[in-house]
Amino acid sequence: MYKVTLEELKQLALKAKNDLWALARANDRDVKVYLHWSAGHYGQFFSDYHINIDKDGSVYMSTNDLATVLxxxxxxxxxxxxxxxAACYDATTQNWGPEPPTVAQIEAMAQVVCVLANALDLTIDYDRVMTHAEAANxxxxxxxxxxERWDLWILPGVSLGEGGNIIRGKANWYRQNGVT
Ligand SMILES: [Zn+2]
Known part of the structure; x- marks a missing residue:
């Protein structure tokens, strides 16, 4: 795992763009971004994901090739x-437990989505940027x-089922305001 800036992430996305689109087209679909939580601890990263976001919003890569199929x-x-x-250890729908998603994590996820979507020419919508809960549905x-999977179906202070809309809404705000 290694930490990257959003600019470094953009460069990695541009580098993998052709390979990602070739893989997606071979499966008759667009490139997609799937949003998860780990159900693990803050600071605990998993190589099943290309990108892990820590409690403070810092961004870590498990690979330098975003086209790698994980x-x-x-x-x-x-x-x-x-x-x-990196959050949600012991979380249930009734109780977030000791390590809920933080404000910094949620904002960083929206910024990461914006950076990826800009680099990969993706519309930020339900079809292309989906939570694991939505994909599982x-x-x-x-x-x-x-x-069985409900990643981001809810977020702290957000209604059931609205997690994906919140992240996509924030990502589109960052896109429109040119923040990333
Ligand atoms: Zn998941």
């Missing part, structure tokens, strides 16, 4: 980037079915 989102990994918040194992 195992983050069932049946959706080719031509897709996995981004995860599409594939029958999400909070609308079994709750």
């Amino acid at each position: 195992a983050h989102t069932w049946r959706r990994n080719s031509g897709a980037i996995g981004v995860s918040l 599409e594939d029958g194992y999400g909070p609308q079915q079994t709750w």
Whole structure:
């Protein structure tokens, strides 16, 4: 794992752009960004995700090739980037537990989405930037079915089911305001 700036992340995304689109097109889809939480501890990073975001919003890479196919989102990994918040150990829908997503993490995730979408020519919408909860709902194992995966289905202070809309909304705000 190594820490990167948003500018360094942009360069990595540009470098992987052609490979990502080739993989996505081979699967008859656009490049996608999937948003997770780890259900682990702050400061604990996993190589299943390309990008891990720590408690303070700092961004860590598990690989220098964003086109590498990792195992983050069932049946959706080719031509897709996995981004995860290092958070949510012991979290349930009733109780966030000791390590909830922080404000800094959520803002950093929105900035990461903006950087990736700009570099990869992606519209920031439900079809291209999806939480694991939303992807799991599409594939029958999400909070609308079994709750096997519910990453970002909720966020602190946010209504059930709205986590994805919040992150996408913030990412589009960063895009429109040219912050990243
Ligand atoms: Zn997940």
